[in-house]
Amino acid sequence: MEVLLSSTYFGPVQWYQKLHRAEICYVERYESFIKQTYRNRCVIATANGTQALTVPVERGETTLMKDIRISEHGNWRHLHWNALQSAYGESPFFEYYADDLLPFFERRWDFLFDYNLAITETLCQLLDIQANIKLTTQFLPSSTLLTSPSSLVDLREAIRPKHPLPDDSFESRPYYQVFRERHGFLPNLSVLDLLFNMGPEGILLL
Numbered sequence: 001m002e003v004l005l006s007s008t009y010f011g012p013v014q015w016y017q018k019l020h021r022a023e024i025c026y027v028e029r030y031e032s033f034i035k036q037t038y039r040n041r042c043v044i045a046t047a048n049g050t051q052a053l054t055v056p057v058e059r060g061e062t063t064l065m066k067d068i069r070i071s072e073h074g075n076w077r078h079l080h081w082n083a084l085q086s087a088y089g090e091s092p093f094f095e096y097y098a099d100d101l102l103p104f105f106e107r108r109w110d111f112l113f114d115y116n117l118a119i120t121e122t123l124c125q126l127l128d129i130q131a132n133i134k135l136t137t138q139f140l141p142s143s144t145l146l147t148s149p150s151s152l153v154d155l156r157e158a159i160r161p162k163h164p165l166p167d168d169s170f171e172s173r174p175y176y177q178v179f180r181e182r183h184g185f186l187p188n189l190s191v192l193d194l195l196f197n198m199g200p201e202g203i204l205l206l
Contacts, residue, residue, distance in 0.1 A: 004028060004140065006156045007065055007116040009055055010042035010190045013206070014170045015159050016123070019131045020206040027120075028156055029066040029113060030139035033057070037160050039065065040112055042190035045179055046087045050186060052161070053080045057112055068112045081105040084192065091178050093199035097126060101192075123191060127203050173205050 003022040007029075008015050015038065019025050033039060040055040056071035081102070088094040100122060109115035117135075124131050142154050158165040172187030176197050180186075186193075194202040 002026065002152045004136075004152055004154045004156055005159070006031065006037070006039055007113050008038040008042075008120070008159075009040050009112075009116055010053075010119060010123075010192050011038050012043070012159065012188045013172065013191055013194055014164075014167065014188050016127070016129065016191045016194075017170060017206045018155060018159075019120075019124070019133070020127075020129045020203065022132070024132045024134060026134050026136050026152070027117070028136050028139075029064070030136055031065050031156060032063045033065050033068045033112075036162065039116070040068075041161065042192070043161060044084065044087050044190050045177055045183070045186050045193055046083070047179055047182070049183055050189070051083060051087070053083055055080075055112065055115075066111070066113050070109055070112050070115060072108070077105040088178065088192070088196040091196040092176075094196045096199065097195060100126060123195070126195060127191070127206070128200070129203060129206070175202075175205055 001022050002024040003018050004026045005015060005018060005028065007027055040057055041052050043050050043052050056073045056076055058069040058071045060067070060069065104115070104119055104122075109118070120133070123129070140154075158167055174185045175194065177185060177193065178197065194205060198205065
């Protein structure tokens with residue numbers, strides 16, 4: 001199976017399941033940036049429930065995903081790392097992976113797409129996902145894909161925080177979570193939740 005995905009910031013378990021299972025995964029560079037999506041947002045579990053972490057972006061003359069610049073507004077990197085430490089500091093594998101992930105909250109990236117891609121590549125290494133990732137060279141309208149003989153499955157808008165589209169091939173399999181006794185199992189959080197709680201066994205749930 002070949003899939004077409006939008007870029008994500010520490011994307012959800014569902015996104016990484018597609019990455020793990022697809023023969024080829026195309027990541028879209030030429031779509032228009034859409035706010036309040038996983039393109040610049042991830043959702044984690046905290047003592048008080050779920051929390052969204054959002055990367056601020058600059059809005060310039062272009063809205064193409066590949067051209068979206070990261071804003072330095074609000075000391076967000078420090079805030080995101082503190083939130084992860086607070087949420088997962090007591091999880092089984094946070095300390096084990098912290099050094100691999102800390103650079104993403106220390107170094108500055110200019111473009112959101114490049115930042116997300118570097119994150120994805122690192123998480124694939126940590127989870128032992130053998131992904132075949134290709135970047136799109138032009139925008140492919142959904143209407144074109146629907147009428148073409150291509151086997152490419154368009155999931156760009158199916159995986160989103162609000163009102164996701166039905167996905168019969170995805171089932172959020174329960175696993176240990178730090179705050180499960182308080183909130184019950186919280187499905188399809190950022191893959192960081194899976195990584196920090198399950199470590200090397202996380203890939204077995206993808």
